[in-house]
Amino acid sequence: MSIGKRLARIGLPRLIVNLTVLVVVALWVMPTLGIFVSSFRDKDQLTVSGWWTAFSSSERNEAGRLGALDLMKQDGPLYVISGNVLEGKPGSVSAFGTKAVAPRAYKAGTEADLGDGIKLAINSDGSYRYTSNAPFTEDNTGRRIYLAVATPPVFTMTNYHNVLTGEGIGQSFVNSLTVAIPATVIPILVAAFAAYALSWMSFKGRTLLLAAVVGLIVVPLQMSLIPLLRLYNDVGTFLGVPSKTYAGIWLAHTAFGLPLAIYLLRNYIVGLPKEIIESARVDGAGDFEIFTKIVLPLSFPALASFAIFQFLWVWNDLLVAMVFLGTDKDKLVLTGALNALLGSRGGNWEILSASAFVSILVPLLVFFSLQRYLVRGLLAGSVKGG
């Protein structure tokens, strides 16, 4: 019986729990939802209305001009200027005015009496008729008017198109993949062999080595940066190659991921049934065969768990990428590109939101499709014996 059923019997009001959880979930999803919705919104709407209003039409005040004197026509006793204030833009006029202090003085579709026999009517589709008993003289550039324009919600892929091609996010996406794929696969193999040796082979110093691995899990990355940066520069100079290369970052990520990888895999491999391994030994199989033919296939769940960890870690990392790959534009990974955009495009939310969503898309896909393994890995890594 689950804890829930136990509590239900104790009698905690069910409705309150349901509602509270609903509120919590809403709070947790809302931030991501905001960015997600915003990334599809039209740039102009995004800047004038909150994303929570994205599905209703947004209304904003605009200034415009009526047609100039050369459009004036005579219509019976009246002098008329007519046209369309929206000039082909989307949206509809809900109100208009002639003074900045009262931009919504008249409703669309009504005729406003402006005095001296001058009248102005603007319809919601933007068409207007400006009439006077005497010829218009005062204004060569056309009369100033103010409009309340309601624009229907516009959703677009333009933001994504722009960031992928114009802002270098497309290139960064490729860079992130270039870093993440090898940096996920290489440590698995290295760690699996080590984990096997630490579980099923006896040698001097095994306990000590295991303790060291456990200790290294929590060493702050910051402790490694300065000496490694110097080392990379020295090696680069010595070999005459650039010091910031993909190979360099693969190795760095591999090494930084190893302690946790060895620990996780060792915990799993040591728990495999002893009988299988010993009967294989009796049959004359060496450690290499036992490892490749028995242990590796059986350890698939643990390998998958670690692979997800490592992939998410590498994909989401900023620090290691900045130090070992640098901040040159052509080598920026997604997190680095996003960080740079926050500096250069601080207020352009159409760019930031689309870029952010591109960067979190892959981890979210991985997360939702492989959540089971992720949870299993977390539990193996932290609850052991707890």
Add this chain to the structure above:
Amino acid sequence: MLSQIVSALIVMVVGVFVAAAYFYLTNRALDLALPDKGDVVTASRNLRTRAMIRPWLFLGPAVLLLTIYLVYPVIATFILSFYGRDAQEFVGVSNYIWAATDAGFRQSIFNNILWLAVVPAACTFFGLVIAVMTDRLPWGNFAKSLVFMPMAISFVGASVIWKFIYDYRGEGQIQIGILNAIVQYFGGQPEVWLAIPFWNNFFLMVILIWIQTGFAMVILSAALRGIPEETIEAAVIDGASGWQIFWKIMVPQIWGTIATVWTTITILVLKVFDIVLTMTNGQWNTEVLANLMFGWMFQGGGDSGRSAAIAVVLMIAVTPIMIWNIRRANEEMKGR
């Protein structure tokens, strides 16, 4: 671009192949060099030698990488922290003296302590509460999965997400940041949240709490399910209230797991860097050690001595947890 992906894939394949070849070839070489044939004495001696060498063939790459990338740098950073900005001249403890008197460093220590006091506690608390509440719901797993989701999002991505929430437009304008919109809706003044000293730390902490609560929830949820049925039955029969059962029966039984979650998040908090860098870069009194250290690594050509001294402070801060982890792991391994 495509060629870059292709080369990444090729590297992956080559890397795996090289690694596999290393393991295969060294093992073959060992078997050939020390044959188990011939007279009994030599053969058995060879077998013993093989058994001594083979573990190190398996461990070789891992040990090598760990040594170069973690063990050596830890020692080197310690040493560098006693040297000047170019690592040329020995300066004794003057980097540490500088740190003790530097306003930025003191601010960072203060903020780090603030983070340490708030974030692990908040994550564990919310994680536990959500774990208990979702456990009885038919849609509990769905709810949990949504609360867990931010775990997949990078700190930088999360920073963009939350910067949008804290977005500020001048007074009288339409606020597109939801926090200011809510404040304005209730008649308050919009604020530049990230520039309010002291409190802005909490606005940054919210991001990490948002990310890490899911982690705490998942682990505590599993621990709650492991509580033996009988203990709760007994409490119910004795007439304990739900509240009492939670605090006096459930929580004590998962105390070990709570401690694990707490320490794991503590380590993460000590190293928090990306959030501060992207949200404020330490402005408005939000500096933390990891970001300060990063700054000193590069600013004005970099000062490796001061930077290393800050890293050492971080290292010292995690050491108690490291020792505790090793002890626990050792006890666990004795059983095997």
